[in-house]
Amino acid sequence: MTKAPKYWSKAKNYLSKKDKIMSKLINSYKSPSETILTSRKDIFFSLCKSIIGQQISVAAANSVFYKFKKKCNYKINAKNVSKLTFGQLKSCGLSRQKVLGIKNLSKQILNKSFNPKLISKMSDEDAIIYLSNLRQIGRWSAEMILLFTYNRSNIWPTQDIGLLRAISKNYNKKYLPPMKFVNLLQKRYSPYCSVATWYLWRSIDPEPIQY
16 A cells, blocks of 8 residues: 555645535545545556456455455466466356456466556556456546556546446435536546545545555
8 A cells, every 4th residue: 555646635725725515525534544545556456356346236346356366365466367267267256257357457467468557658548548458447447547556636437326426415416417517527626536536435435445
């Protein structure tokens, strides 16, 4: 784990001045342990966790991920995953598509057809496109990687159900909130949409999220 991103304090001040509701949310979570977006700086780990968590509950994802971690001898890396058979991975509770996604990811990491080091030099949109070329990784998953692994400051995941729920709750909008309003908030929060997203998530889920 790492410390909060360098922009975090500046972002909180900026958002508090821009938006009364955001100011209230930021003041609601003052404990450092509750307000820090951390990163493992381990993209393979995070991509595997993202693939595993797709379209299942948090509790189910945690259960499957624990079994997956155990199969990897508690060391989740491309080399260890490449040694596991299709059946071994499926026995963790993974669907066929998720097994193929994780196996393909380990292969591309090992043969270097996917190079995570390139991402730090890319714009947010270029990085999303690059990550989305991976099997089982769509736009939402790519955005989660940029937010949690690379701590990019201006990620606004409009496909995220939690974010949309939080906007509806805090701004008294119907669910789903109008995309016009979601886009308006994006303009208001930029260049710190990631921080705004974090606090909106916290307003509906007291547990800090980590990928």
